[in-house]
Amino acid sequence: MKRIILEQQQVDLILTRICHQLVEDHGDFSNTAILALQPKGTPFGKALVHRLNQLFGIQPTYGELDTTFHRDDFRRSDKLLIPNEVNIDFEIENKRIILVDDVLYTGRSIRAALDAVNDYGRPASIDLVTLINRKYKREVPIQPDYIGEDIDSRTDDYVKVEWNQNQCKVWIITDNDK
């Protein structure tokens, strides 16, 4: 079974809300950079950057981080882990970093991302934004700072975030028709 949990209208509200929260904490973003996780976090990251610009005229430093080489399931999953491109053309050292991803579930991707960020330097702080927070079940002690939507789901459900030309829909799919 396939059910929509967020439509573009709601994602729009979420983007606006999170941008306000971010500006409250990070001001004019002069020492803050947004780092979206490859591959699925980047459309959400770009949408946040776009909305920050629309609402506040802020053009935050933006980069894309790949965590493939730091993942803990290399040689343990059926598939070979193929890396994605990294786009970071600024210094991480002493910057406040906002990590952006689409779905937070087990927390393992974020654990890998925390390791990967350190390869580029020591940030002043790291915050985490996630569009969807699947509350059940975390496998490592990691929690988001900014949440689009909390959802309860079973472990065999699948949450799919679909971006199509800046339009976003979020689905929940039960195991029968992934």
Added chain:
Amino acid sequence: MSLLSTKHLLGINDITLDDINLIFKTADNFMEVINRPIKKVPSLRDITIANVFFENSTRTKISFELAEKRLSADVVNFSSSSSSVTKGETLIDTVNNILAMKVDMVVMRHPAPGAHQFLARHIDANIINAGDGTHEHPTQALLDAFSLRQKMGDLNGKKIVIVGDILHSRVALSNIYCLQRLGAKVRVCGPPTLLPKHISSLGVEVSHNLKESLTWCDAANMLRIQLERQEDKYFPSLREYSLQYGVTLPMLEKLDKEIVLMHPGPINRGVEITSEVADSEQSIILNQVENGVAIRMAVLYLLAGKAND
């Protein structure tokens, strides 16, 4: 295009164009890694790799070792001069002894062509060929093609000449296979005594005229004269060889285009190319060395990722 078609890297002849493209794409990612402030990633931290060298090597061995360490693998080094091989141990026994210490991958250089195929049939670990006699040297060919692609873009339709000692060169054979897979036109150029008799059956052009070949090509790969493999005299003297087949700066200046120059190293300066050419803007010799680490990281990463299938 998400998996290599093979468990070992024995030669370029055994892998597909998709494999080559996957290795290049992954090497691009590793180029980014080795230019980070921290040049190490933890991907192979639970893997042990044995570098087994039955023949001398400086740069290939260092390049592999660096690639392994940047992937966080544990590394053991073995060279024949300091081992039981000199006491008469067979290849399989030597390698089985190393594998009994729970080694997952073997990077091997061996003087006998086909030694790796033989080993692959008998042991379970992933095997990477770091040179087998005069047969193949796949990672060198991959890094050569990767360096060319970096400098000239897509190699489809490009003209590459391989100059010098084709007869004794494993680099030449692997390069021919690799460049042809990528759609390049390949020519070999050298004195008749240093070209294998039936080399044209591989679909390469054959020439004995360096100047004409330089006019023809977009890039030239200058091979080292392998004096250590030449029991007989193949040419009267090094001086005569370099007069006929050595690239000099005036030669390049006379061409109406800028060609790319490569050399797998170590260079005999003043024999295959002069110092001015080796150090010129057109030479990508040092890029080849840097790219070598990224290519070897990619090969190790992709083969290791397949180990549990």
